[in-house]
Amino acid sequence: MRSEFKNRKTFEDRARDSAAIRDQHTNKVPVIVERSSSEKSLPILDKTKFLVPDHVTVTELIRVLRRRLNLAPGQAFFLLSDRGLPPGTQTLAELWESEHDEDGFLYVFYAAQEYFG
Amino acid sequence: MSLQNAWNSVKSVGLDVAESLTPVLKTSKFRETGVLTPDEFVFAGDHLVSTCPTWKWGSGESDKLKPYLPKDKQFLITKSVPCHRRCKDIEYNNAFEKLVDDEDGDGGWVDTHHGEVTENVDAVEVAEAVVSDESDDEALDMEDMNLEDEDLVVPVQRMDDSIKKTRTYDLSITYDKYYQTPRLWLTGYNEEGLPLNKDRIFEDLSQEHANKTVTFEQHSSLNSQQCSVHPCRHAEVMKKLIQTVQEGGRVLEVHEYILIFLKFIQAVIPTIEYDFTKSFHL
Numbered sequence: 001m002r003s004e005f006k007n008r009k010t011f012e013d014r015a016r017d018s019a020a021i022r023d024q025h026t027n028k029v030p031v032i033v034e035r036s037s038s039e040k041s042l043p044i045l046d047k048t049k050f051l052v053p054d055h056v057t058v059t060e061l062i063r064v065l066r067r068r069l070n071l072a073p074g075q076a077f078f079l080l081s082d083r084g085l086p087p088g089t090q091t092l093a094e095l096w097e098s099e100h101d102e103d104g105f106l107y108v109f110y111a112a113q114e115y116f117g
Numbered sequence: 118m119s120l121q122n123a124w125n126s127v128k129s130v131g132l133d134v135a136e137s138l139t140p141v142l143k144t145s146k147f148r149e150t151g152v153l154t155p156d157e158f159v160f161a162g163d164h165l166v167s168t169c170p171t172w173k174w175g176s177g178e179s180d181k182l183k184p185y186l187p188k189d190k191q192f193l194i195t196k197s198v199p200c201h202r203r204c205k206d207i208e209y210n211n212a213f214e215k216l217v218d219d220e221d222g223d224g225g226w227v228d229t230h231h232g233e234v235t236e237n238v239d240a241v242e243v244a245e246a247v248v249s250d251e252s253d254d255e256a257l258d259m260e261d262m263n264l265e266d267e268d269l270v271v272p273v274q275r276m277d278d279s280i281k282k283t284r285t286y287d288l289s290i291t292y293d294k295y296y297q298t299p300r301l302w303l304t305g306y307n308e309e310g311l312p313l314n315k316d317r318i319f320e321d322l323s324q325e326h327a328n329k330t331v332t333f334e335q336h337s338s339l340n341s342q343q344c345s346v347h348p349c350r351h352a353e354v355m356k357k358l359i360q361t362v363q364e365g366g367r368v369l370e371v372h373e374y375i376l377i378f379l380k381f382i383q384a385v386i387p388t389i390e391y392d393f394t395k396s397f398h399l
Contacts, residue, residue: 051227068227
């Protein structure tokens with residue numbers, strides 16, 4: 001999926017940025033969170049760069065983001081990683097390990113719709 | 118029972134009648150509409166069973182056999198799935214959120230759990246387990262047990278498994294002929310293995326969904342009342358997911374349907390640790 005953040009900054013800048021923050025926060029994962037390019041109904045997050053403790057699970061990160069977006073209950077919210085839909089019980093450390101970009105960031109995208117009823 | 122719940126139950130009774138009148142779906146429509154034929158359900162179920170061996174096919178009660186499914190493949194079931202935490206335990210408190218390095222030109226970093234004490238979760242849980250063991254198990258007398266010294270050195274992992282008790286759930290997936298989608302059922306047990314009542318089960322359902330999409334009804338293949346995630350919008354969600362993934366450049370195949378279904382169901386039961394393989398990628 002296309003990342004605006006990647007387009008905006010050079011590889012060198014990104015690599016330096018992720019290395020610096022990982023140096024300062026050894027037990028946290030640098031995550032870039034962006035709206036999926038096909039998503040139209042959800043608002044855009046005010047921030048892109050997230051620093052998430054490595055033991056936090058995907059489900060917990062989703063809660064963080066839902067809260068930040070002020071989503072109403074019942075509004076669905078899917079988090080997509082580079083290779084698909086990561087399992088909710090996976091920790092950010094595990095996800096970073098298997099899917100991080102060469103620049104040192106983990107990229108995730110969100111999409112949604114109203115669902116269940 | 119809330120009004121929403123009552124309405125869902127009424128709807129379900131009506132749909133039992135409707136289901137018997139709905140013709141069985143014969144041609145595949147899953148890409149266009151997100152629904153499955155019974156054959157596709159079996160195909161996707163076979164894939165689930167082969168990739169996640171904790172899931173098995175079941176046949177259920179003989180008087181509830183669905184003629185459009187093979188006798189030995191009436192529904193999918195996984196038993197004794199652990200559920201360590203209640204939903205309220207994973208609520209996020211944004212008081213810990215802090216913006217760091219906010220003059221870096223990107224708007225800074227959102228430190229989601231700022232100042233969080235790094236805790237060793239395992240150690241905490243084991244400690245709690247040991248404490249409770251002391252308080253309510255008077256019969257345990259180390260001297261009587263005649264243990265060798267090395268027996269006292271119990272690896273953390275083993276202590277975790279043998280002492281820490283958790284709630285467990287049996288999950289099953291049936292084919293809903295009316296909605297033409299899989300349907301999830303669950304029934305839970307407390308730390309002692311006794312059935313959980315409705316209120317206790319509700320503690321393990323995401324509050325956003327608990328009263329809206331979850332009903333208690335007669336299982337369509339078993340003789341028990343179970344909690345079920347109502348399937349009325351499953352097809353719509355599946356369709357949307359299929360499209361989102363396609364726009365990302367991948368094509369979903371029908372055998373992956375139940376794995377994806379299990380992923381979105383996790384929004385409803387975020388702390389029940391059922392298997393849909395960690396290695397699964399689209």
